[in-house]
Amino acid sequence: MSSQIIDQYANKLGEDVRTSVHTGSASGTDKRFKVLFDDLPDANGLRTTAGNVKQHTLDHLDKYLEQAERALISNGAKVHYAWDSETTCSQVENILKQASARTVTKSKSMVSEEVGLNESLLKKGYDLVETDLGEFILQLDGDHPSHVVKPIIHKNRAEIARTFEKHGLGEYNDEPEIITRRAREFMRAKYLAAEATITGANFISAESGRLCIVTNEGNSRFGLAGARIQIALVGIEKIVPRDADLALMLNLLGRSATGQALTVYTEFISGPKPVDSVSGPEELHVIFVNNRRTEVLDSNCREILRCIRCGACMNVCPVYRQASGHAYRSVYPGPLGAVLSPLLAGAEGFSELADLPKASSLCGACNEVCPVDIPIPDLLLRLRDKGKREKSSNAATDSPPMGAWSWVAKSPSLWRASLRSANMLNLLPYEKIPFGPLGRWTKDRTLPPWRGGKFRAWVKNREKEAK
Amino acid sequence: MSDRERIFEAIRTAVAKTENPAPLPEYSMDSTVSISRLGAGGWSGFQKNFEAVNGDFLETGEDLKALLTKEKAKVGYCPENLQDLVRPHLPEGIELRSNFDRSKINEYDFGITKATSAIAETGTLILEDSKTPDRLGALAPWIHIALVDKSSLLDTVATAIKSLPKDPNVIWVTGPSKTADVEGILIEGVHGPGIQACLLV
Amino acid sequence: MLATLKNYHLLQNIMAKITLLKTPPERVLFMATCLCDAFFDEAAKASVEVLESLGIEVIIPDAQTCCGQPAFNGGDWKASRSVVRHTIKVFAGEDPIIVPSGSCAAMMFHGAPLEFEKEDDYQAVKETGDRTWEIFDFIYNGLGIKEWEGSWNGRVAVHSSCHTRGTGTTEAISSLLGSIENLEILDFAEPEQCCGFGGTFSVSFPNISRNMGNLKIENILETKPDLLVSGDMSCLMHLRGLAEKSGRDMPVKHAIEVLRDTVKSEQKTNVLTNH
Numbered sequence: 046m047s048s049q050i051i052d053q054y055a056n057k058l059g060e061d062v063r064t065s066v067h068t069g070s071a072s073g074t075d076k077r078f079k080v081l082f083d084d085l086p087d088a089n090g091l092r093t094t095a096g097n098v099k100q101h102t103l104d105h106l107d108k109y110l111e112q113a114e115r116a117l118i119s120n121g122a123k124v125h126y127a128w129d130s131e132t133t134c135s136q137v138e139n140i141l142k143q144a145s146a147r148t149v150t151k152s153k154s155m156v157s158e159e160v161g162l163n164e165s166l167l168k169k170g171y172d173l174v175e176t177d178l179g180e181f182i183l184q185l186d187g188d189h190p191s192h193v194v195k196p197i198i199h200k201n202r203a204e205i206a207r208t209f210e211k212h213g214l215g216e217y218n219d220e221p222e223i224i225t226r227r228a229r230e231f232m233r234a235k236y237l238a239a240e241a242t243i244t245g246a247n248f249i250s251a252e253s254g255r256l257c258i259v260t261n262e263g264n265s266r267f268g269l270a271g272a273r274i275q276i277a278l279v280g281i282e283k284i285v286p287r288d289a290d291l292a293l294m295l296n297l298l299g300r301s302a303t304g305q306a307l308t309v310y311t312e313f314i315s316g317p318k319p320v321d322s323v324s325g326p327e328e329l330h331v332i333f334v335n336n337r338r339t340e341v342l343d344s345n346c347r348e349i350l351r352c353i354r355c356g357a358c359m360n361v362c363p364v365y366r367q368a369s370g371h372a373y374r375s376v377y378p379g380p381l382g383a384v385l386s387p388l389l390a391g392a393e394g395f396s397e398l399a400d401l402p403k404a405s406s407l408c409g410a411c412n413e414v415c416p417v418d419i420p421i422p423d424l425l426l427r428l429r430d431k432g433k434r435e436k437s438s439n440a441a442t443d444s445p446p447m448g449a450w451s452w453v454a455k456s457p458s459l460w461r462a463s464l465r466s467a468n469m470l471n472l473l474p475y476e477k478i479p480f481g482p483l484g485r486w487t488k489d490r491t492l493p494p495w496r497g498g499k500f501r502a503w504v505k506n507r508e509k510e511a512k
Numbered sequence: 513m514s515d516r517e518r519i520f521e522a523i524r525t526a527v528a529k530t531e532n533p534a535p536l537p538e539y540s541m542d543s544t545v546s547i548s549r550l551g552a553g554g555w556s557g558f559q560k561n562f563e564a565v566n567g568d569f570l571e572t573g574e575d576l577k578a579l580l581t582k583e584k585a586k587v588g589y590c591p592e593n594l595q596d597l598v599r600p601h602l603p604e605g606i607e608l609r610s611n612f613d614r615s616k617i618n619e620y621d622f623g624i625t626k627a628t629s630a631i632a633e634t635g636t637l638i639l640e641d642s643k644t645p646d647r648l649g650a651l652a653p654w655i656h657i658a659l660v661d662k663s664s665l666l667d668t669v670a671t672a673i674k675s676l677p678k679d680p681n682v683i684w685v686t687g688p689s690k691t692a693d694v695e696g697i698l699i700e701g702v703h704g705p706g707i708q709a710c711l712l713v
Numbered sequence: 714m715l716a717t718l719k720n721y722h723l724l725q726n727i728m729a730k731i732t733l734l735k736t737p738p739e740r741v742l743f744m745a746t747c748l749c750d751a752f753f754d755e756a757a758k759a760s761v762e763v764l765e766s767l768g769i770e771v772i773i774p775d776a777q778t779c780c781g782q783p784a785f786n787g788g789d790w791k792a793s794r795s796v797v798r799h800t801i802k803v804f805a806g807e808d809p810i811i812v813p814s815g816s817c818a819a820m821m822f823h824g825a826p827l828e829f830e831k832e833d834d835y836q837a838v839k840e841t842g843d844r845t846w847e848i849f850d851f852i853y854n855g856l857g858i859k860e861w862e863g864s865w866n867g868r869v870a871v872h873s874s875c876h877t878r879g880t881g882t883t884e885a886i887s888s889l890l891g892s893i894e895n896l897e898i899l900d901f902a903e904p905e906q907c908c909g910f911g912g913t914f915s916v917s918f919p920n921i922s923r924n925m926g927n928l929k930i931e932n933i934l935e936t937k938p939d940l941l942v943s944g945d946m947s948c949l950m951h952l953r954g955l956a957e958k959s960g961r962d963m964p965v966k967h968a969i970e971v972l973r974d975t976v977k978s979e980q981k982t983n984v985l986t987n988h
Contacts, residue, residue, distance in 0.1 A: 406911025
């Protein structure tokens with residue numbers, strides 16, 4: 046019995062992975078709920094406000110991007126623009142070449158995953174290391190993140206211990222504290238050896254040109270302290286209008302992501318280091334990355350660009366919890382990915398990922414937890430419309446065809462006739478038919494007795510009696 | 513056409529089609545404040561929040577001595593201009609170095625630097641690059657002690673944002689560095705300090 | 714087209730206030746829903762009986778079929794729109810449209826406008842949706858009835874369907890049922906998690922749908938309810954189907970049937986004076 050790709054993936058998922066993912070997601074959901082509503086008297090009102098701030102920025106993105114650029118340049122940063130994956134990677138490489146950099150430390154950047162930066166640089170012989178513990182482990186494994194905030198939510202300590210042993214980081218030891226200490230020791234040498242460090246940015250203020258980077262580990266901070274040049278990859282949608290809006294966003298981000306009022310390190314970077322500072326980058330390069338964001342801006346799903354990458358949506362999503370992040374076959378998983386990934390794949394790639402918007406019961410929990418109030422279910426529906434109109438086969442798999450149904454539903458007499466005639470179902474052993482939508486229902490569920498026409502008959506009888 | 517031109521053109525085309533562009537909402541910064549966290553405010557409010565994220569609040573020089581003794585610290589980084597402040601409160605036999613030598617990064621048990629201010633609402637210390645001779649001194653050793661002026665407390669995140677200085681690198685530090693990447697289990701002391709302390713001066 | 718971005722509850726609150734200002738409607742149109750037409754006539758009957766017990770005339774258009782949601786969710790908006798066009802014709806006029814399903818109500822006032830964004834008859838669709846009420850929301854917020862007379866002995870678990878997020882329905886069901894003498898409302902774990910039905914989702918993602926349903930059933934059965942109710946038979950059909958197939962006992966009813974069961978003829982006057 047075939048079914049959708051994500052459903053099959055969920056069905057084959059190992060119990061240990063499902064447990065890891067469920068534990069991580071559920072704790073994220075609980076912590077968020079507790080901290081957000083304990084701390085903020087009108088948390089839902091703030092979500093709406095933050096959503097409007099972001100929407101306003103998107104609706105006027107040209108103006109704010111120009112403003113951010115001017116501010117960055119006057120702060121002494123160098124500003125670059127990259128249209129797609131290739132130009133992003135080649136621009137990073139040019140900057141590294143000009144700085145004669147060979148060793149590179151990197152902190153978390155989902156944009157860098159989009160453009161395949163790591164593969165590109167490693168192929169060209171750069172010594173590049175991910176410094177965030179989770180991303181470091183993924184790099185060792187040749188694996189990819191399955192969550193935007195908790196990249197190894199799908200892994201358990203035994204797997205990590207084996208990875209460390211395999212890569213010469215010590216004999217098998219699965220104590221989280223030991224694993225962390227080993228990473229700490231290993232990374233120190235890298236931070237100081239690196240000539241360049243690559244970061245993302247959670248926000249850029251158009252007003253001051255400040256980049257805001259939040260971490261708990263201190264890895265981006267250390268990367269900056271060690272290196273001579275910083276390259277920040279920033280999606281064009283990461284802009285907020287004013288510094289004051291940073292306060293709004295920061296109050297929502299930590300609480301939504303991990304149940305923290307603030308992450309341990311909130312860095313505000315507005316340029317290269319002061320001249321008389323000993324440590325810190327002498328050059329700050331900001332690359333504004335497009336990678337089809339302008340296409341999303343131009344679509345009827347613009348709202349998804351409000352996303353501040355908190356991960357609350359995937360934490361609460363029951364489908365994500367069942368399938369885990371890799372089922373989404375793209376950089377962004379969960380409800381975020383179900384909208385963003387098919388769009389970032391462009392016209393050629395949409396069809397391949399057109400099943401992602403279908404992998405949802407449209408429960409709306411994602412919108413309820415989104416700190417910028419993205420109407421995700423509406424966007425999923427718009428993408429389903431797009432998938433149907435473009436006849437994407439992945440979207441159509443196992444979805445009952447609606448043409449015939451709507452034909453009957455438009456005709457009252459046909460409708461009433463079908464209701465009555467289907468009473469035959471009660472006489473047939475229909476649960477013995479193992480295929481089709483009916484079969485997929487009855488595999489695990491009983492169907493209630495068909496009672497088509499009974500309500501209508503009751504109505505008619507009352508009308509008769511009333512006369 | 514350069515990438516920059518291409519991107520701007522595509523953005524302009526897209527936003528020109530917006531039927532009802534969203535206005536910038538007016539909102540009060542007060543709405544972003546956590547009254548419950550702020551509590552009574554002041555340094556006692558700060559201390560409560562600082563300790564809630566496992567910060568070590570050192571009220572007096574004695575507390576500093578006790579911490580360094582407990583952790584068996586031997587060598588510490590401390591810029592020249594702060595050494596007189598702390599020397600009276602150091603245990604016997606501690607060595608202070610006024611320059612951070614990268615090649616000896618693991619020799620420093622602690623680093624002392626001046627924080628420019630703090631945030632009561634979240635228990636956050638604010639470090640500015642131009643007031644910290646070497647970032648690594650605050651970041652690399654296992655213990656970081658931030659000296660904070662009693663008069664420099666800010667009440668909320670909103671206020672702190674308004675007070676952001678022109679410094680190219682400002683760090684808000686809210687507790688010791690940590691990760692929960694391994695099975696969601698909290699471990700402190702990842703790449704940054706495992707012990708984050710502050711001493712009011 | 715910002716209507717699609719507004720919150721449900723805002724719309725409903727506006728409607729609620731406007732309606733409360735006028736006298737309660739003498740007459741409503743009743744949309745039975747395709748599910749009740751096919752399987753759950755009892756829920757449809759109970760809805761009509763409850764409305765009539767409040768002194769309201771209930772018109773049940775014979776030509777009604779479906780709100781169009783199955784095709785809408787499936788992405789076949791062309792097919793869905795053709796059904797919606799039929800439905801708004803059937804329910805034309807100015808009377809409120811009452812429907813015993815949060816899911817169908819949301820389709821009428823949120824989903825249909827979304828798929829008609831670029832259509833010429835958008836306004837007609839929107840106007841129809843604006844006067845469509847889920848039945849509990851109508852009783853509690855539209856008519857202002859905050860308590861229900863009568864008694865009902867037992868422990869009841871109330872499942873909120875996902876389409877009632879951000880609407881007045883959740884509070885309406887819990888409050889009205891909770892006000893019934895001797896009826897104990899139970900709290901169960903993870904109430905925000907979807908039951909897994911999701912319409913065609915249940916058959917295109919059958920494994921995930923089943924797993925979600927089983928998690929929900931476990932959470933509910935742990936509280937040992939006498940009855941599981943909801944404002945949506947779709948969720949109940951899925952949950953009951955799962956429970957029954959695997960040999961677990963879990964009686965279900967539409968929440969409106971509990972209201973109907975407690976209505977005694979001599980209480981009719983009392984209920985009316987509530988508003």
